[in-house]
Every structure is written in structure tokens, then in C-alpha cells.
Amino acid sequence: MNQTKKNNSIFLSQICVILFALLLLTLDIGGWWLAKWFVSLRGMPPETHKYLLCSLYACSPAAWAALWGLWRLLCNLKDNRVFDDENVRIMRIISDACVAAAVITLVSSTYYLAFLVLALSSAFMALIVRIVRSVFRQAIEMRNELDLTI
Secondary structure, eight states: OOHHHHHHHHHHHHHHHHHHHHHHHHHHHHHHHHHHHHHHHHHHHHHHHHHHHHHHHHHHHHHHHHHHHHHHHHHHHHHTTTTTTTHHHHHHHHHHHHHHHHHHHHHHHOOOOOOOHHHHHHHHHHHHHHHHOOOOHHHHHHHHHHHHHH
């Protein structure tokens, strides 16, 4: 991939991360009203509003951590630091954030079954990130061995 296409792809990805951060900020600010609206729209018992808020605000730090990690990864890629120990550390943070969201949404599925889909999606994403992290770690080890032989 030539440098221009790579930079365009990274730039587009950074714009997407910014958009998701703005959406998350909007959700954090307007969560109370959104949860109230959702509970009334679905005809749920009024006490569900509190549970929904707890789930929403419990998942928010994990989402912020994942977005921060994605931003750092994109910055490292932009600086041509691909197989770097920092990227492995960042991918662990992203994976842990996905696991945290999976656990929270799994517990939340006790009062709203649709959260089960989010729990499974988050767990699957954590698995993918852990596998990619392992590949990166292995590539770093192979690069380090190659550097020692030269």
C-alpha cells in the first residue's frame, strides 16, 4: 500500500474514532433522558430506568478506554510504528475494555435480554483483539531475534 493510501485510511479511521467519541459524549451527557425515553417507548416498568442507567454508565469507561486505545494505535501506525511493544500493550487495554463491556452487558441481560447480543459481540471482539495482539507479540519476538542475528 502506498503512503498516500495508508495516510488516507488512517485519517478516515481517526475521523471515525472522533465521531464515536462525540456520540459517546452525547450518550454520557444525555443518558438519563435517553434511558427515560427508551423505557417509556418499550413499555418497561419504571424501575428499569435505573438499571439501564447503571448499565450505560458502567460501560462508558470501557468505551472511552477502547476509543483512546484505537486513537493511540492509529497514531502509532501513522508514525510507522507497527510492530511495537506499545501497540501490544494498547491492544491489551482494548481487549480488557471489551471484556469489561461483555461482563456488564451480560449481567444487564437479566433485566433486558437484548443486552445479551451486546455481551456476545463484545466478547467476540475481545477474542479477535487478543488473537491480533498475540500475532503482534510473536512478530515482535521474531523481529527481535532477526535483529540479533544480523
